[in-house]
Amino acid sequence: MSKNILHSWKNTPLASRVEEGSSKNFKTGSWRSKKPVHNKEICTNCLQCWINCPDNAIKVKDGNIDKIDYDFCKGCGICAEVCPVKAIEMKNEKDE
Amino acid sequence: MIKKALTGNEVIAEAMRQIEPDVIAAYPITPATEIVQIFSQFVADGKVKTEFIPAESEHSAISCCVGSSAAGARTMTATSSQGLALMHEILHIAPGLRLPIIMPVVNRALSSPINIHCDHSDTMNARDTGWIQIYSENVQEAYDNLIQIVRISENKNILIPSMVMTDGFVISHGMENVEIAEDRKVKDFVGEYKPVQTILDTDNPFTLGSLALFDSYFEIKRAQEKAIINSKKIILEIAEEFKRKFGREYGYFEKYKLDDAKIALVAIGSISGTIKDAVDSLRGKGKKVGLLKLRVFRPFPAEEIKEALKNTKAIGILDRSLSFSGQGGPIFSEIRSAVFDLKEKLFVLDYIYGLGGRDTTQKEIEEIFNNIELETREDRTIDLIKYVGLKN
Numbered sequence: 404m405s406k407n408i409l410h411s412w413k414n415t416p417l418a419s420r421v422e423e424g425s426s427k428n429f430k431t432g433s434w435r436s437k438k439p440v441h442n443k444e445i446c447t448n449c450l451q452c453w454i455n456c457p458d459n460a461i462k463v464k465d466g467n468i469d470k471i472d473y474d475f476c477k478g479c480g481i482c483a484e485v486c487p488v489k490a491i492e493m494k495n496e497k498d499e
Numbered sequence: 500m501i502k503k504a505l506t507g508n509e510v511i512a513e514a515m516r517q518i519e520p521d522v523i524a525a526y527p528i529t530p531a532t533e534i535v536q537i538f539s540q541f542v543a544d545g546k547v548k549t550e551f552i553p554a555e556s557e558h559s560a561i562s563c564c565v566g567s568s569a570a571g572a573r574t575m576t577a578t579s580s581q582g583l584a585l586m587h588e589i590l591h592i593a594p595g596l597r598l599p600i601i602m603p604v605v606n607r608a609l610s611s612p613i614n615i616h617c618d619h620s621d622t623m624n625a626r627d628t629g630w631i632q633i634y635s636e637n638v639q640e641a642y643d644n645l646i647q648i649v650r651i652s653e654n655k656n657i658l659i660p661s662m663v664m665t666d667g668f669v670i671s672h673g674m675e676n677v678e679i680a681e682d683r684k685v686k687d688f689v690g691e692y693k694p695v696q697t698i699l700d701t702d703n704p705f706t707l708g709s710l711a712l713f714d715s716y717f718e719i720k721r722a723q724e725k726a727i728i729n730s731k732k733i734i735l736e737i738a739e740e741f742k743r744k745f746g747r748e749y750g751y752f753e754k755y756k757l758d759d760a761k762i763a764l765v766a767i768g769s770i771s772g773t774i775k776d777a778v779d780s781l782r783g784k785g786k787k788v789g790l791l792k793l794r795v796f797r798p799f800p801a802e803e804i805k806e807a808l809k810n811t812k813a814i815g816i817l818d819r820s821l822s823f824s825g826q827g828g829p830i831f832s833e834i835r836s837a838v839f840d841l842k843e844k845l846f847v848l849d850y851i852y853g854l855g856g857r858d859t860t861q862k863e864i865e866e867i868f869n870n871i872e873l874e875t876r877e878d879r880t881i882d883l884i885k886y887v888g889l890k891n
Contacts, residue, residue, distance in 0.1 A: 415722040417658070417695065418595070418658075418708075419709065419715070421706040425706070
């Protein structure tokens with residue numbers, strides 16, 4: 404509801420309708436307790452992490468891993484788990 | 500206008516044929532089965548263009564209705580008793596999403612013990628789900644209520660689903676002479692359905708049914724409550740238009756010889772016919788008695804009921820279901836609360852009757868009137884809750 408934050412019940416959108424694209428305004432990355440850290444030195448750009456990421460948080464540019472979008476990465480660790488060369492490491496948020 | 504002898508189920512199927520909704524999704528259950536059985540024959544015979552979905556349960560049937568109504572289709576179903584109970588989870592969702600689904604409900608007792616006959620346990624159990632609830636006294640009212648309810652639910656300022664009730668077997672299977680309007684007249688009255696919003700509108704995409712936590716849930720539910728409160732005005736407007744076009748008059752309730760009555764009964768459903776005969780009989784003996792027959796139970800017309808009952812001395816409420824609270828049935832609680840602010844104290848007694856389809860006779864109704872007179876004659880401790888026709 405972030406885009407539709409209500410100030411009065413009198414102007415509530417009908418049936419709690421939420422306009423399209425509102426999830427962009429809701430930074431689910433804040434849920435994360437562990438963050439994936441990408442090591443470009445050993446990454447082979449096989450894109451397994453990009454295929455498997457459930458939050459579309461692995462950003463690709465010209466066929467190569469560009470960065471991890473920490474605004475929406477929930478820290479599930481799937482990318483680190485599927486990486487065949489261990490180029491992604493899950494680190495505690497506090498340690499960073 | 501055509502005069503026909505029809506049962507309650509037949510008349511509802513006939514009204515549904517004339518309204519010709521876009522979608523009907525349903526699952527059969529006694530005593531409502533015939534409604535969709537007859538309607539499915541209309542579909543098979545090509546008499547309607549309605550998409551008919553025979554679902555695998557009532558939970559699925561009402562879920563189909565939610566999807567179809569959200570897509571912008573005029574949508575109906577019909578059920579009874581256990582079927583309505585199985586729908587219960589989705590009953591809350593339909594008004595929350597502001598989907599004007601129409602559902603005739605044939606009143607039947609709830610298990611256990613299992614019973615197929617009439618009482619009002621099923622729809623009273625659904626009274627706080629947010630649906631508009633209108634009860635019918637007879638076959639003609641069932642027809643008239645169903646035609647009117649389409650306009651009430653679909654009003655763009657309301658968008659709240661509705662139930663139209665008929666008493667199981669008494670109305671659903673009882674045959675009466677009724678006036679059926681021409682198809683064109685009904686179609687003109689209900690009009691073409693123009694949904695305010697549809698999830699299939701790809702030019703204006705939106706999410707329906709998303710999460711709303713402590714920052715917005717409260718406001719959304721208050722707005723939903725306001726919509727059903729606003730339907731009170733629309734119910735009367737539609738009744739007025741219906742009277743002009745079809746000639747029969749409706750309101751929140753019917754006052755039968757109530758204006759000068761000292762003792763009155765309040766009832767819903769088919770028992771009202773029996774009470775009218777009892778009132779006539781007692782009036783013949785000089786007793787000032789009357790009836791308030793409640794038609795609209797949700798939204799509850801508390802102020803109007805208070806006004807209608809203010810000159811009575813004592814009233815008896817006929818409840819055809821239990822609340823298991825020790826405080827009487829649901830209609831008793833509502834009415835007693837509505838008349839609490841009256842300056843002159845009004846005695847309110849509850850009479851539980853007809854559970855599981857037990858018949859209540861005119862003689863028993865006359866005894867209720869006599870009992871109210873006796874109980875409230877002098878200053879004595881009154882037993883508020885009574886049971887009519889219970890084997891002692």
